[in-house]
Amino acid sequence: MAEERIWTAGLLIIGDEILSGRTQDRNVAQVGTWLNLQGIRLAEVRMVADRIEAIAEAVNALRSAYDYLFTTGGIGPTHDDISVDGIAAALGREVVVHPQARAILEAFYVDRGGINEARLRMARVPAGADLIENSFSGAPGIHVENIYILAGVPRIAAMMLESLVGKIEGGRPLLSHTLGGWIAESEVATLLAETEKAHPGTQIGSYPFFREGRAGANFVIRSADEAILGECAAALRMGLEALGKDVADGGL
Amino acid sequence: MAEERIWTAGLLIIGDEILSGRTQDRNVAQVGTWLNLQGIRLAEVRMVADRIEAIAEAVNALRSAYDYLFTTGGIGPTHDDISVDGIAAALGREVVVHPQARAILEAFYVDRGGINEARLRMARVPAGADLIENSFSGAPGIHVENIYILAGVPRIAAMMLESLVGKIEGGRPLLSHTLGGWIAESEVATLLAETEKAHPGTQIGSYPFFREGRAGANFVIRSADEAILGECAAALRMGLEALGKDVADGGL
Known part of the structure; x- marks a missing residue:
């Protein structure tokens, strides 16, 4: 029998609130469980603060060490949401506004006060990325190379994982x-x-x-x-x- | 006013059960909150599986990047408890039986079936280490260089943190x-x-x-x-x- 391929993933949790102890992380257990169902082993987790260099360094270490890298957190509309910038820096890609993400946000906010500069931040992606559906709150997740960029709010991350079922190759579940x-x-x-x-x-x-x-x-x-x-x-x-x-x- | 020194720590969570999603981690929030009260910022967390090389690599990265490194998990009596081996490998130190730890365990188990080979595993430390009191279940934590090695069970880790209050230098709490x-x-x-x-x-x-x-x-x-x-x-x-x-x- 041929040696069976083991598929692996890293997970990067981004956010000061996790490190300060203010917010109890739920995404390690959620992503770990979900990955296992896809036949992918969560091999390593890192948690870093909202700093572009810290994010970029962890992204480069994990995306090269494992088949996949998942990230959670830091993709909202406020000034401390800089995950896209950190990941784009790691990949040497520009940050661009994704036209489909912009259209999704414009539609989502049409009855909620309309689009504004902060909301448009959530349409920013590393150049060449595609989107992960968010059926909960509009703003999409992002897929670029072997990286899957998810929201930090566990319920939204769960919806994004749901939309990825069947789209990521794995082996036999453990x-x-x-x-x-x-x-x-x-x-x-x-x-x-x-x-x-x-x-x-x-x-x-x-x-x-x-x-x-x-x-x-x-x-x-x-x-x-x-x-x-x-x-x-x-x-x-x-x-x-x-x-x-x-x-x-x-x-x- | 002189630039104020910021004290930092890394945290390494060791254990397959965290990565598989079976066990919901509680130690990141617990250690992060406790560190903040000591005036130390938790700057980075890593979580790795029960593999000596993975532990040693993370230990060496984190102990050199930050003032302190805390670890949780993998110091019990069973074959999958290999944190001491991984940390000793990272430090280039032998693993030895600590005489005071052995005495603590012998006393703790005197009415509980006596000492045996598995229980003695919990007296193993990297050479030159000293002990962190565990007033809950006998087996002590371990302090070596700038590394504090704690139990994975959150209640026991909490008691060990309690016994470290006032013994670790920090700055002003955030x-x-x-x-x-x-x-x-x-x-x-x-x-x-x-x-x-x-x-x-x-x-x-x-x-x-x-x-x-x-x-x-x-x-x-x-x-x-x-x-x-x-x-x-x-x-x-x-x-x-x-x-x-x-x-x-x-x-x-």
Whole structure:
């Protein structure tokens, strides 16, 4: 069997409000989950402030390291929205007004006070880009080279991801199976490592938690192959039960 | 007045579960907020998978770019906990068992089934490191050079941050004041940009939201100087009111 190609993506989250702690990011989990369904692994995330040089540097590092780069944030109408400028600088492209984006914004704002200079900022794209539909609030996302530029508001980013389904090439999704229990992970660490080793093509992650004053853990088995995944999960379950542990399928 | 020193930090979040979307990260907001109270700006975040080379590369980039580097995740007892190995590799240091960490773990587990090989993994540190107290679950965090290695479980990371208060040098905290309203940010973009420009030493961020079918925004004014912050917030408030907008102090 030929070695299967693994498709990878980087994600760049742009915005002072994330770094200051003011805004709880939701896009890492949202984009990571969505990418996995497309058969693409989110391999690295960076978060930078609203500074053109910081954006450009991260864009160049991530777009060359992975098959795709997704960005969120900084594409609104205000002075701190400079993602397009940073990405265009990274690509050595001019920033231009995209005629179709302008038409979308003019139509969207016709009953909302009309177009103005700030709203027109949202039609600016790196030269040669095309648009990603935003069925929520007009202003489109942007696609240029291997970069997908999304809004920062999670609900709008979600709509843009929705419109990209079927348009981005990926491989087989990574499947997962979770087993949980009121188990201290340090009691079963050897079993986890040995079970992973005995099932090439799988990874087992161990995620402890503390609830109601008790220690527990979820063990997540991942594989792109459904049969191998099932064998590994069954083996781990048997191993845990052999140690006298109660195991909850699907996790706790 | 001498130019004030700005203290900066990078943050490295380590773990497949964050990138896969399985686990919603909480540490960026938690560490960012805490750093700001210490007068340190979180300048960049990276998130990488549980791979030694990926960890080491990010550690070396961030520890040299900023005054401090914080890491979360990957310091538990299981085979996928390899943060210490990645950080030691980045620093060119051996991994050793820290005698005080071993003593802490032996005491913690004395009524919990005793020490074992997996639990002893949590006493491993890069040579020359010292410990960060964990008053929640025994296994300590680790401090080496300008790097602070914290647990991934947010509640444990919080306790470790608590024990670092007063031990890390910073500057003046960045203060903020928020004004909110049922205002489309694209109607007031020019005002925001001009108000920021008229008040050097401030930054104004604009954060739109959509609730109950209406568009609104919070405008966050930031400055390390309380007087300048107050002047800028008052000017923005007057400007918004002059445009006929209702303004909510503290944001919506």
